[in-house]
Amino acid sequence: MNAHVDAPAVNRWRPLGLAAGLVVASMALTGLVLLPIGINPIAAYAQILKGAFGSVNAVTEDLVYATPIILTSLSVILAFRCGLWNLGSDGQLYLGAIATVGLGFNRFGLPGPALLPAMAVAAFAAGAAWAAVPAVLRLRFGASEVIVTIMMNFLAVTIATYLVGGPWASGITPATAPIVPEGFLPVLISGTRLNANFLVAIAAAAILSFVLRRTVFGYRLRTIGQNVDAARYAGMPVTKIRFLSFACAGGLAGLAGFGEVAGIYHNLPNGLSPGFGFTGIVVALLARLNPVWAVIIAFALAALNVGSGGMQRAMGIPVSLVSIMEAVLILLVLSTRMLERRA
Amino acid sequence: MTFSSFLELSFWIPLLAAGVRVATPLLFASLGEAVSERAGVINVGLEGMMALGAIVGFLVAYWTGLSWAGLLAAAAAGLAASLIFGFLTIFRGADQVVTGIVMNILLLGLASFAYASIFSSAHVVAQLTAIPIFRVPWLSDLPIIGRPFFAQSPIVYVVYLLIPVFWLLLEHSQWGLSVRAAGENPEAVDSAGINIWYLRLQAVAICGAMAGLAGAILAVIQIGAYVDGMISGRGFIALAIVVFGGWRPWRVAAAALLFGVVDAFQLRLQVSGVPIPSPFLIGMPYILTIVVVAFVAGRAGYPAAINKAYPLRHFSRKARKLLPADSAAVHPLPQENS
Numbered sequence: 307m308n309a310h311v312d313a314p315a316v317n318r319w320r321p322l323g324l325a326a327g328l329v330v331a332s333m334a335l336t337g338l339v340l341l342p343i344g345i346n347p348i349a350a351y352a353q354i355l356k357g358a359f360g361s362v363n364a365v366t367e368d369l370v371y372a373t374p375i376i377l378t379s380l381s382v383i384l385a386f387r388c389g390l391w392n393l394g395s396d397g398q399l400y401l402g403a404i405a406t407v408g409l410g411f412n413r414f415g416l417p418g419p420a421l422l423p424a425m426a427v428a429a430f431a432a433g434a435a436w437a438a439v440p441a442v443l444r445l446r447f448g449a450s451e452v453i454v455t456i457m458m459n460f461l462a463v464t465i466a467t468y469l470v471g472g473p474w475a476s477g478i479t480p481a482t483a484p485i486v487p488e489g490f491l492p493v494l495i496s497g498t499r500l501n502a503n504f505l506v507a508i509a510a511a512a513i514l515s516f517v518l519r520r521t522v523f524g525y526r527l528r529t530i531g532q533n534v535d536a537a538r539y540a541g542m543p544v545t546k547i548r549f550l551s552f553a554c555a556g557g558l559a560g561l562a563g564f565g566e567v568a569g570i571y572h573n574l575p576n577g578l579s580p581g582f583g584f585t586g587i588v589v590a591l592l593a594r595l596n597p598v599w600a601v602i603i604a605f606a607l608a609a610l611n612v613g614s615g616g617m618q619r620a621m622g623i624p625v626s627l628v629s630i631m632e633a634v635l636i637l638l639v640l641s642t643r644m645l646e647r648r649a
Numbered sequence: 650m651t652f653s654s655f656l657e658l659s660f661w662i663p664l665l666a667a668g669v670r671v672a673t674p675l676l677f678a679s680l681g682e683a684v685s686e687r688a689g690v691i692n693v694g695l696e697g698m699m700a701l702g703a704i705v706g707f708l709v710a711y712w713t714g715l716s717w718a719g720l721l722a723a724a725a726a727g728l729a730a731s732l733i734f735g736f737l738t739i740f741r742g743a744d745q746v747v748t749g750i751v752m753n754i755l756l757l758g759l760a761s762f763a764y765a766s767i768f769s770s771a772h773v774v775a776q777l778t779a780i781p782i783f784r785v786p787w788l789s790d791l792p793i794i795g796r797p798f799f800a801q802s803p804i805v806y807v808v809y810l811l812i813p814v815f816w817l818l819l820e821h822s823q824w825g826l827s828v829r830a831a832g833e834n835p836e837a838v839d840s841a842g843i844n845i846w847y848l849r850l851q852a853v854a855i856c857g858a859m860a861g862l863a864g865a866i867l868a869v870i871q872i873g874a875y876v877d878g879m880i881s882g883r884g885f886i887a888l889a890i891v892v893f894g895g896w897r898p899w900r901v902a903a904a905a906l907l908f909g910v911v912d913a914f915q916l917r918l919q920v921s922g923v924p925i926p927s928p929f930l931i932g933m934p935y936i937l938t939i940v941v942v943a944f945v946a947g948r949a950g951y952p953a954a955i956n957k958a959y960p961l962r963h964f965s966r967k968a969r970k971l972l973p974a975d976s977a978a979v980h981p982l983p984q985e986n987s
Contacts, residue, residue: 339759343766391746439939449943450892452693452746456885457935457942464928464935472926584754591747624765629758636751637733640743 324642332635339630340623350617350627357616358609364616366498370570372601372608374399374579376507377562378586379593379600380514385555386595387518388548389531394440394455395559396583397462398433402560404466405432406567407474407574410485418488425489426506426564433560434553436462441552445545451552459583470576481575491569503565508601510558515597527551559583581629585611588632592639607632658793664913665797670871672909673805674699674863678887679894679901680815681859687819687896688852689832689954693749694734696884697756698727698857699864704760706865707875708767710777719869720804720862727861728854730756735853739846742958753884761877777873804870816898828852832952835959845959860884882935889938893945896952904941911937 337347358368378395385392392398405428409421416424440454474482491501518524526547530537538544566578589607593599607628614628678695685692692698702723710719734752737743768775780802789799798805819825830838831845831852838845867883868875890908894901915933918925 339762393750443939443943447943449939450888453885453889453942454939456882457938460882460935461928461932464931468926468928587750588754591751622769624762624769626758626761626765629754630762633751633755633758637737637748637755640737640748640751641741 325639328635328638328642332631332638335634335638336627336631339627343623345621345623350621350623353617353620354610354613356613357620358613360616363498364612366495366500367612368605368609369504370499370501370608371612372604373501373504373507373565373569374562374582375585375589375604375608376511376601377558377565378582379589379604380507380510380586380597381555381558381562382586382590383593383595383597383600384514384551384558386590387531388527388551389534390441390444390548390552391452392437392455392552392555392559393452393587394437394458394556394583395562395586396579396581397455397459398436398556398559399563399566399579399582400459400462400466401432401436401556402429402563403567403574403578404462404469404563405429405560406489406564407469407482407485410489410568410572411483412486412489421486421488422491422568425568426561429560429564430557431560433563434557437556437559438549438553441549444552445549466574466578467576470574474574476573479575481571481573484573485567489568490572491565493569499570501565501569503561503569506561506565510561511597511601514558518597523547559586580611584629585632588636591636662793662796664917665794665910666801667913667916668906668910669797669801669805670909671912672905673802673808674866674871675883675887675890675908676808676902676905677811677863677866678860678884679890679905680811680898681856681863682887682891683894683896683898683901684815684819684828685852685856686891686955687832687952688828688849689835689952689957689959690735690738690849690853690856691745691749691888691951691955692731692734692853692856692860693746693888694730694752694756694884695749695856695860695887696880696882697753697760698730698860699867699880699884700760701730701756702727702861702864703868703879704763704864704875705861707775707777707868708763710865710869711775716777716780716869720865723861723865723869724858725861727857727859727864729857731853731857731860732850734857735850738958739849739853740961742961745956757880760875764875764877775874777869779873780870802870804866812898812902819898829952832954835954835957839959846961849959863887882938886934886938889942892951893941908934908937 333347333351337350340347340350358364378399381395381398382392406425409416409425409428412421436458437455440449440451440458443449443454444451470480470482476483491503494500494502494504516524518528526537526542529540529542530544530547534544562582563578567574571578585607589600589604592607593603610628610631611625614623614625617623617627618625678699682692682695705726706719706723708719709722710716713719730752734748737748738745782800783803783806785799785806789795791799817825819828827838827841827843827848830841831848835845838848863883864880867879872879886908887905890904891901893904893907912934915930919927919930
């Protein structure tokens with residue numbers, strides 16, 4: 307490229323070129339695990355593409371899968387931006403789902419139109435409450451939120467499994483009894499599973515992006531993430547802001563659980579989350595903690611996951627291939643230092 | 650089960666025996682992690698390295714019929730994984746927590762992938778033959794402590810040996826002194842002419858091998874099978890044990906035993922059918938971990954240089970330029986004449 311012309315443009319496009327190179331490299335490296343089981347990686351990847359984009363229904367399924375991932379990645383981003391790790395979005399998602407189902411049976415006799423908003427608020431509050439535990443333990447007692455949030459994930463799954471198998475059992479399927487129809491989220495495109503929670507996720511990304519960039523709260527949050535001591539010295543209420551953002555991070559993950567229950571399953575099944583929380587971390591890291599990029603990358607990874615489901619059905623390749631690919635990609639990114647901790 | 654049965658030795662002795670059994674893999678992982686953290690590298694990827702050890706150990710033991718070969722292979726696999734982790738965190742300055750979490754995703758995925766693609770057609774769960782327990786002559790006849798501590802699988806006796814070995818290595822050897830200094834004051838190690846990056850890599854490699862072994866002990870010796878998700882948070886529990894044990898091998902061993910006994914206790918309660926909702930029982934080790942991390946460990950201090958990459962001064966100027974700004978600020982390069 308001509309060095310005299312528009313030098314900054316070179317810098318702007320170089321990361322994208324590098325990113326594309328890393329994606330290809332991670333696909334090649336991941337392909338290595340397919341060789342010993344006698345599968346042509348290119349055929350497998352073609353099958354993923356077909357599964358992800360082969361039909362209109364496949365594309366809406368991508369969006370369905372992207373919905374919870376967008377929310378969990380926003381959850382990770384919000385916490386990370388003020389310098390805290392939220393590895394617990396899976397557990398917070400479960401708590402949101404539990405709260406949604408609990409209200410969704412409508413044993414309290416809420417009027418129809420009020421039920422859905424109440425469920426959403428309850429899910430947000432339950433996720434936030436679940437996140438408040440590690441937040442308090444970290445901010446008050448200095449406990450590592452990495453360990454506590456992971457433990458809270460296991461506890462949340464244990465509680466959900468208990469409810470599904472015991473008090474809320476339907477007796478037929480490994481899931482709770484269904485919620486009342488007034489609690490179903492409207493479907494956006496009839497005949498598909500794409501529901502209104504997708505719009506909630508997009509709106510959440512837009513709001514988070516706005517809050518981080520354009521509000522005093524967001525400014526303080528980012529300052530804390532970049533340098534706690536400087537923020538404290540400037541007189542910012544560090545603990546309060548960190549607590550609020552961690553709790554809201556839990557709330558966002560709780561909304562993901564709300565969408566899965568009210569929009570997709572209409573009950574609480576066993577194994578509700580196939581690792582949405584950890585995919586959310588992957589998305590957050592690849593998006594470099596930018597909420598808008600998180601939406602785009604969540605869609606890409608959702609397509610990868612949906613497509614790999616098709617690959618598993620067609621070729622018998624385990625879907626865990628996808629987590630290998632995602633992890634290899636991030637490790638490559640880490641080794642090139644593209645992903646500095648940009649809080 | 651009545652309350653009075655809690656007061657009898659016939660309840661406590663088998664419980665302690667089970668606790669020792671459960672604690673063994675936890676202790677392997679924790680001892681390795683203690684070394685790594687003492688050197689200033691926190692390895693959050695323990696969980697994944699244990700899963701890798703479990704699958705590699707299981708496969709090798711299954712194919713060769715030799716459980717010790719499985720253990721060796723698992724140690725080698727854990728070591729290999731930790732070298733990737735060490736390369737990124739020590740030589741590329743990547744954030745240790747980010748890298749550890751991504752290693753978890755990678756290795757858990759790899760383990761699950763390997764098992765599913767190798768045993769997808771088989772409908773029976775592949776099982777290994779159980780390893781008989783070995784009664785230590787004379788010692789196993791001791792009252793009370795004889796049965797829990799000296800009538801166990803041989804690997805348990807290995808861990809008894811490893812505790813003093815790690816203690817000597819970490820707290821009473823030249824190497825251990827350098828490792829501890831690397832975690833507290835890396836500049837001092839560097840100015841003493843020791844290659845701090847290589848030293849840290851050694852510590853991380855020990856951690857990886859121990860984590861691999863821990864996973865293999867679980868899969869090959871204790872369960873005799875590989876199940877997806879079998880590590881179920883033990884890697885993170887081991888992280889808590891290290892903190893609880895104050896990074897000192899003997900205390901870490903005591904902490905691991907406590908966790909083992911609690912886990913064994915809740916298993917017993919589950920089987921006995923006491924009217925306690927299962928989340929409170931299954932969740933007991935997780936709750937204990939949270940309590941420990943919050944109320945014991947919160948006050949204890951991690952090594953000062955944890956999660957801080959040491960700038961690669963001895964490498965090219967280009968490499969130095971690539972270092973994140975903050976790591977250079979935390980560890981300003983020593984002046985030439987100071």
